[in-house]
Amino acid sequence: MSPLLQVRNLEVAFFTKDGVVRAVNGISYSLEEGDTLGIVGESGCGKSVSCMAMLRLIPEPPGRIMGGQVLFDGIDLVRMKRDDLHTIRGGKIAVIFQDPMASLNPVMNIGEQVAEAITVNLGYSHRQALHRTVELLTRVGIPQAEDRVKDYPHQFSGGMRQRVMIAMAISCQPKLLIADEPTTSLDVTVQAQIVDLVQSLQRELGMAVIWITHDLGVIARLARHVNVMYAGFIIETGPAKDIFKHPHHPYTIGLLGSVPKPDVLGTQTLVYIDGAPPDMLQLAEGCSFYPRCPYHTEQCLKERPDLVSVGDNHGAACWNVAAVQARLAAGPATAGAASGRA
Amino acid sequence: MLNYVLRRFLGILIMLLLLSFVTFVLSRTVPGGPFGKVEVPMGKKQLELFKAKYGLDKPILEQYVTWLGQAVRLDFGVPFTAPEMTVTGLIFKLLPYSALLGFLACVFSLTVGIILGMIAAAHQNSWLDNAIVTYSIVVGSIPAFVLGFVVVYVFAAKLAILPAGGWGGPKYLVLPVFAYGFPAIGGVARWTRQCMVDTISSDYVRTAYAKGLVRSQVMSKHVLRNALIPMVTSFLPMFPGMMTGSMFIEMVFGLPGLGKQFVLSSTNRDYPMVLGITVFWALLLSVTYFITDILYGVIDPRVRITQKSS
Numbered sequence: 249m250s251p252l253l254q255v256r257n258l259e260v261a262f263f264t265k266d267g268v269v270r271a272v273n274g275i276s277y278s279l280e281e282g283d284t285l286g287i288v289g290e291s292g293c294g295k296s297v298s299c300m301a302m303l304r305l306i307p308e309p310p311g312r313i314m315g316g317q318v319l320f321d322g323i324d325l326v327r328m329k330r331d332d333l334h335t336i337r338g339g340k341i342a343v344i345f346q347d348p349m350a351s352l353n354p355v356m357n358i359g360e361q362v363a364e365a366i367t368v369n370l371g372y373s374h375r376q377a378l379h380r381t382v383e384l385l386t387r388v389g390i391p392q393a394e395d396r397v398k399d400y401p402h403q404f405s406g407g408m409r410q411r412v413m414i415a416m417a418i419s420c421q422p423k424l425l426i427a428d429e430p431t432t433s434l435d436v437t438v439q440a441q442i443v444d445l446v447q448s449l450q451r452e453l454g455m456a457v458i459w460i461t462h463d464l465g466v467i468a469r470l471a472r473h474v475n476v477m478y479a480g481f482i483i484e485t486g487p488a489k490d491i492f493k494h495p496h497h498p499y500t501i502g503l504l505g506s507v508p509k510p511d512v513l514g515t516q517t518l519v520y521i522d523g524a525p526p527d528m529l530q531l532a533e534g535c536s537f538y539p540r541c542p543y544h545t546e547q548c549l550k551e552r553p554d555l556v557s558v559g560d561n562h563g564a565a566c567w568n569v570a571a572v573q574a575r576l577a578a579g580p581a582t583a584g585a586a587s588g589r590a
Numbered sequence: 591m592l593n594y595v596l597r598r599f600l601g602i603l604i605m606l607l608l609l610s611f612v613t614f615v616l617s618r619t620v621p622g623g624p625f626g627k628v629e630v631p632m633g634k635k636q637l638e639l640f641k642a643k644y645g646l647d648k649p650i651l652e653q654y655v656t657w658l659g660q661a662v663r664l665d666f667g668v669p670f671t672a673p674e675m676t677v678t679g680l681i682f683k684l685l686p687y688s689a690l691l692g693f694l695a696c697v698f699s700l701t702v703g704i705i706l707g708m709i710a711a712a713h714q715n716s717w718l719d720n721a722i723v724t725y726s727i728v729v730g731s732i733p734a735f736v737l738g739f740v741v742v743y744v745f746a747a748k749l750a751i752l753p754a755g756g757w758g759g760p761k762y763l764v765l766p767v768f769a770y771g772f773p774a775i776g777g778v779a780r781w782t783r784q785c786m787v788d789t790i791s792s793d794y795v796r797t798a799y800a801k802g803l804v805r806s807q808v809m810s811k812h813v814l815r816n817a818l819i820p821m822v823t824s825f826l827p828m829f830p831g832m833m834t835g836s837m838f839i840e841m842v843f844g845l846p847g848l849g850k851q852f853v854l855s856s857t858n859r860d861y862p863m864v865l866g867i868t869v870f871w872a873l874l875l876s877v878t879y880f881i882t883d884i885l886y887g888v889i890d891p892r893v894r895i896t897q898k899s900s
Contacts, residue, residue: 334799345793
């Protein structure tokens, strides 16, 4: 059986006044039905853009899909006519966005907003859809849902708004749910509730989930497979367990090293990756991580590394995988990252 | 809500009081007077008699208090230049011309401007968009009275198909409405475009697409209503604004409206008339702003709630 989603060499660029921003540079991966994929990386690494581009939700212009394929159930979304995309969006692939306040229409009550998805995708009557909306809102944990359908987004808390977004996303039982940093704008306590909610809904509905985040803790909890992105490339990919236990790319090593660990009070040292994120206007000829990499060699500057297998289903795009592992074994604490006082 | 209405009315009253006081003092301290421009110069004694008759010999504050005492009973006095009428009577006699001119000019500029703005927003960053934006900047920079002279020259003097000025029926309004409304198109088009573009690029519009809506559904259910909020709040006050701001156009075309009367009253130092028109205009403007704010609450649920709780 072919996978639910197959992304092949997807390339996305933005044509801005300052030049061409190469946001996504030929990424490939696939996702089975019901599976969970985590995409990690810092801001601007292309993790959100690559997923929004699949659904063609990036502003065009200035954005443009330069090449590649996105096969969903065997259909190439990149070549699909813009007017036909609505048959996929919402019904087959649904999205939860980062900022639920901005992502909900401020002048439409939330009942209408959820019901709308049901009427356009499942052909329900308005009354049926509203009835179903109350069920959905109750399911995602909104108390007194039958009264609250008439309320507007500004009358909800951040966490409740995100629950509304989730209700909207699962309303048509999609095969794939893209969660685009859905917990970033929420309180820490609420974050955990939202993660739990999505996880239980995934089990219930059997949908596949792509979870985009820069929060490694969330990825560790729910993803089975992880893609680490940097400067528009997937620089490491593999089963979550392997990535967390044996990271191979210096960037992944640095990323994992920079997660603060509970320490004796006052002695906490924050570890960070030296240098600045890459300038996406001028893509390096060689490895994009070169300027920040403590292991870089001559070759890294000249040639861009491809993903090489470093384990079962585990790949890293680095010329010096072996050398990095050797150094890591010698002194694991701060390898791949600089350290400093917080 | 009642609390809110009362507070707004109090605000309007205080504003009118301040405005009338400033206008009163300023207009009467400007050099010259109502009796300066007569054919036969008056003697000193004669002038003093006239001043005493109209109460102009008293201290200015006392004059203001007297005026205010009558004004609260809606008696704004008698125009110096038309003693057979009252100020209120003259205002309402001249108002229809200015109101009609302003209203039609508004309708004209809003219709053309909103259509242009929407076309530009729908084709954002295309050559058509650029052309409309450039055009609206150029159009918006032409002063109405300059355009007035141009259209009079072309349509009245050269082609002789429309009257150059004065009043004698609806066709006397064609050129003034065009000259007055045309420059306003620029601002309307640009603001409409801005409101539409801001809304189209907002996150909730992306959400609407993400849940499977087609473009026409997104436009009618999500974009229009949201874009309308800033449009209504800035376009509604245009009506009284243009009804009261037509003095140049009325002078150019010799239209017998309030604007022309205001200019004449100012040069003739017709104090009661200047004051009457000023207060009337201020009242018209503030009431419109008040209505706009109420309407704002009707279309935007966020405002409705804050008002309820205040």
